[in-house]
Structure formats: C-alpha cells, structure tokens
Amino acid sequence: MLGPLRQRLSDSLLPSNNVSHKLIAMAVLAFLTFGATGLGAITLMYALSTMQAGRDSAASHGISSINSSRLGGVAIVITFLLFLVGMVMLSPYTPGVARDTTFLHLWSTVFVCCMLGAAEDFKADLLTPYFRLVAKLLAFGIFLWATPGVVPDAIGVPLLDELFASPVLAWGICTLFCVGFINAFNMADGANGLVPGIATAAFGILFLEYGRPAEGVLFFVCLMFLIFNVISGWFFLGDTGSYGLGAALVCYGLLGVANGDFSAGFMASLLAYPCIDFLVSIIRRIREGKSPLSPDNGHLHNRLHRFYDPKFKSRVIPNSLTGLTISVLSSGVCLLIYLAGWLPIESGAWFAVFAFQATVYLTALCWLRSVQIPKGA
Amino acid sequence: MLWGINGVSSMSTRAVVVGYDGSVVGNVYSPNRIVMLGFLGSNLASELIDRGQETVILDKPHREGEGLDAQGPASNPVSP
Numbered sequence: 001m002l003g004p005l006r007q008r009l010s011d012s013l014l015p016s017n018n019v020s021h022k023l024i025a026m027a028v029l030a031f032l033t034f035g036a037t038g039l040g041a042i043t044l045m046y047a048l049s050t051m052q053a054g055r056d057s058a059a060s061h062g063i064s065s066i067n068s069s070r071l072g073g074v075a076i077v078i079t080f081l082l083f084l085v086g087m088v089m090l091s092p093y094t095p096g097v098a099r100d101t102t103f104l105h106l107w108s109t110v111f112v113c114c115m116l117g118a119a120e121d122f123k124a125d126l127l128t129p130y131f132r133l134v135a136k137l138l139a140f141g142i143f144l145w146a147t148p149g150v151v152p153d154a155i156g157v158p159l160l161d162e163l164f165a166s167p168v169l170a171w172g173i174c175t176l177f178c179v180g181f182i183n184a185f186n187m188a189d190g191a192n193g194l195v196p197g198i199a200t201a202a203f204g205i206l207f208l209e210y211g212r213p214a215e216g217v218l219f220f221v222c223l224m225f226l227i228f229n230v231i232s233g234w235f236f237l238g239d240t241g242s243y244g245l246g247a248a249l250v251c252y253g254l255l256g257v258a259n260g261d262f263s264a265g266f267m268a269s270l271l272a273y274p275c276i277d278f279l280v281s282i283i284r285r286i287r288e289g290k291s292p293l294s295p296d297n298g299h300l301h302n303r304l305h306r307f308y309d310p311k312f313k314s315r316v317i318p319n320s321l322t323g324l325t326i327s328v329l330s331s332g333v334c335l336l337i338y339l340a341g342w343l344p345i346e347s348g349a350w351f352a353v354f355a356f357q358a359t360v361y362l363t364a365l366c367w368l369r370s371v372q373i374p375k376g377a
Numbered sequence: 378m379l380w381g382i383n384g385v386s387s388m389s390t391r392a393v394v395v396g397y398d399g400s401v402v403g404n405v406y407s408p409n410r411i412v413m414l415g416f417l418g419s420n421l422a423s424e425l426i427d428r429g430q431e432t433v434i435l436d437k438p439h440r441e442g443e444g445l446d447a448q449g450p451a452s453n454p455v456s457p
Contacts, residue, residue, distance in 0.1 A: 032415055032416060033415045033416065033417040035414045035415035035418055036381065036412060036413055037382075037384075037413065037414055037415070037418055038418065040381065044378070082379075083382055086378075086379055086383070087385075091386035091390070207421070210428075216425055219421070220421070
C-alpha cells in the first residue's frame with residue numbers, strides 16, 4: 001500500500017536523471033558567472049517554476065511542447081526587488097525613484113505595465129486586450145506628458161524630425177511607439193532565450209554606459225533567467241516579464257536618446273528583432289485579411305523552430321537554439337560592435353546596422369518560407 | 378543572494394575607507410569574491426564601485442540628490 005505513495009513522493013521530491021542534468025548545468029553556469037549569488041537566483045527561479053499558479057499547458061504555445069510556468073517575469077521582479085531592498089537596508093544607497101522625479105515616473109510606468117502583465121499571468125483573460133491597450137496608452141501618455149524631458153527633440157531621421165519639432169506631436173508619436181514596442185516585445189517572446197537574450201544584451205550595454213546599480217541588477221537577473229530558460233525550458237517570461245522589461249527598455253531608450261547619450265539608430269539596432277518582427281507580422285496579417293494583432297505562427301522564430309525541430313530528438317534544444325540564434329544575430333551583433341568599439345553609440349551610422357539586420361531578417365524569412373511550403377500547396 | 382548584496386555593500390564601504398586606492402576594485406579574482414559573486418559578478422561589482430566612486434555608498438543626510446542613479450554617462454562622471 002505504501003508502494004505507490006513512496007513512488008509519488010520520490011517522483012515529486014527527487015528529480016529524474018534528465019532534470020538532474022539540467023539542474024547541474026544551470027548551477028554550474030550560474031556559479032561561474034555570478035557565484036553563490038547566481039545560485040541563489042537560480043534556486044528561487046526553480047522554486048517558482050514548480051508552483052501550480054501560472055502553469056501553462058503545452059497546447060497553448062506556438063513552439064514549446066512541454067508544460068511550463070509563466071511566472072518568469074514574476075521571478076525577475078522578485079529578484080530585482082530583493083536586491084533593491086537589500087541594498088537600501090544594508091547600505092546607505094538611495095534608489096533613483098526616491099531622489100529623481102524622472103526615475104519615479106519611469107519606474108511607476110514600468111510597475112503599471114508589470115501589474116497588467118501579472119494579472120494576465122495569474123489568470124488568463126482577466127483583463128480584456130482592449131482594457132490592457134487603453135491602460136498602457138494612459139500610463140505612457142501620462143508618463144511622457146509629466147516628464148517631457150524623456151521625449152526626444154529629434155531622432156536623426158529627416159522626415160520624423162520635422163514632426164518631433166512639435167512637442168504635442170512628439171508626445172503622441174512617443175506614446176504610440178512605447179505601447180507598440182511593448183506589444184512587439186510581448187509578441188517576440190516565443191522561444192527560449194529570445195527576449196531574455198535581447199534584454200540581457202541591452203541591460204549589459206546600459207550598465208556599461210551608465211554604471212548604475214539598477215541596470216547592473218537587471219543584467220544579472222536577465223542573465224540568470226536566460227540560463228534557466230535556455231537549459232530547462234520550464235519557465236517563460238510571461239506577460240509580467242515581457243511588459244515589464246519592454247517598458248523598462250523603451251523608457252531607458254527614450255531617456256538616453258533625449259539626453260543625447262546614444263542615437264536612436266543604436267536603440268533601433270539593439271532592439272531590432274521585436275521591432276522588425278512586429279512590423280512584418282502586422283503587414284503579413286493585413287495582406288492575409290486578418291486582424292493585425294491576431295496571433296499566428298508565421299513569425300521568423302516559428303519558422304526557424306520548424307527548421308531546427310526535425311534535426312533534434314530533444315524538445316527543448318530546437319526551442320532554445322531558435323531563441324539563441326535570433327538574439328545572438330540581432331542584439332548580439334549590436335553588443336559585439338559596441339564592445340569592440342567599431343561605432344560610437346551616438347553615431348547615426350547605427351541606422352545602417354539596423355537596415356542590415358532588417359535585410360538579414362527578410363532574407364531568412366523568405367528562405368524559410370520557400371523551404372517550408374506545405375505539401376500540396 | 379543576500380550574501381551577494383551584503384558582499385557588494387561591504388566592498389563599497391571598504392573602497393571608501395581605503396580611499397579608492399584601487400585595492401578593492403583591482404582584487405577581482407580573489408577566491409572569496411569568485412565564490413560569492415562569480416567571474417562576471419566580481420567584474421560587475423568592481424565596475425560599479427569604480428564608476429560610482431564615493432557615490433556607491435551614499436551618506437544620506439549629506440548627499441541627498443546624488444548617487445548612482447543620478448550619475449551621467451561614463452564619459453561624464455560625478456566629480457568627487
């Protein structure tokens with residue numbers, strides 16, 4: 001009689017061989033990169049990934065074929081807040097939100113976006129898409145109206161610069177862009193390591209540029225999540241993560257461009273994949289007579305996954321390889337150029353890098369479409 | 378994780394005490410630091426202290442309005 005109970009207990013408490021290998025790989029990578037601190041973050045993520053709340057069935061994903069948790073973004077928020085509170089308690093560090101109204105408004109907007117995502121992660125369809133869209137428009141509209149210093153006067157594109165000359169038009173364009181970018185970031189979150197890879201590269205560059213603790217912690221958390229996500233596939237960023245990280249990146253991007261710290265072309269190149277994929281997906285859906293925001297499996301990451309999938313027995317490897325290929329070839333290229341110092345970040349020449357990334361995207365998409373024509377078509 | 382946060386805070390305090398002579402920032406690959414923060418984390422902590430100088434640890438009553446989040450870009454550091 002105790003046999004089945006013992007079996008169930010051992011199944012739930014003792015990880016299987018495959019799970020053990022993944023845990024060991026994650027622990028080794030976390031320890032090498034961030035020592036015991038990284039191990040702590042991975043342990044927290046593992047604990048959250050085993051929770052019943054936020055669990056998604058495999059059928060609800062475009063790519064993933066294993067049951068996973070959507071609480072990756074919640075794990076990122078918890079780890080980030082833990083560090084922030086820890087630093088405030090253990091040292092006389094005063095966070096930017098307590099000293100600077102720009103940062104207070106910026107992080108309040110990020111918080112609103114995180115909460116909108118969290119509502120969706122804990123209970124699907126709790127908020128209607130229309131409500132979320134209006135809430136995001138309001139949050140960014142108020143943020144950019146209350147903090148006009150975040151809105152750039154010019155972005156280095158002749159026609160758009162004429163529109164940016166009018167503060168009201170600039171405010172409207174930036175509000176629409178911010179909301180569009182968050183949706184683009186959420187839409188791109190379709191493969192292990194794709195969005196976390198882009199976010200890790202972006203926060204790494206922001207940390208090297210500014211040297212502030214907030215970006216340093218975000219770089220650490222995103223890297224730990226990237227390791228966990230790519231190796232295990234048990235965790236997704238979820239809407240909390242994609243909305244929150246997207247909001248933080250777009251706000252920092254606008255602030256940096258407005259302050260002249262880096263060019264708009266640099267931010268476009270750094271965040272090229274979500275932007276290009278979003279625009280191409282909208283055009284594709286309109287051409288097919290569908291709603292521009294209806295989900296489909298025509299993204300580059302879906303097609304790349306279909307290309308990798310038959311080549312591996314594992315269900316996680318093609319998924320992770322898809323995400324890593326795209327994040328390395330988009331934001332990774334930008335990071336390489338930045339680290340090598342081939343282009344100054346204030347340079348308008350980054351628009352050429354963005355154009356090159358767009359060309360590579362379209363070429364890859366066309367090639368994958370040509371080799372993946374359904375039989376009988 | 379709390380050990381890591383405490384470690385970075387202690388390192389910053391030590392850097393202030395020794396007057397930024399480079400000993401804390403340069404001691405990147407000491408075994409204790411590697412165990413606590415790893416290779417990347419140890420470099421990140423050194424970068425944080427180096428960039429922040431005395432603003433890493435803020436003396437709240439005297440230094441309101443300054444700090445790491447108030448810093449400009451690396452090319453425009455806060456003067457001591």
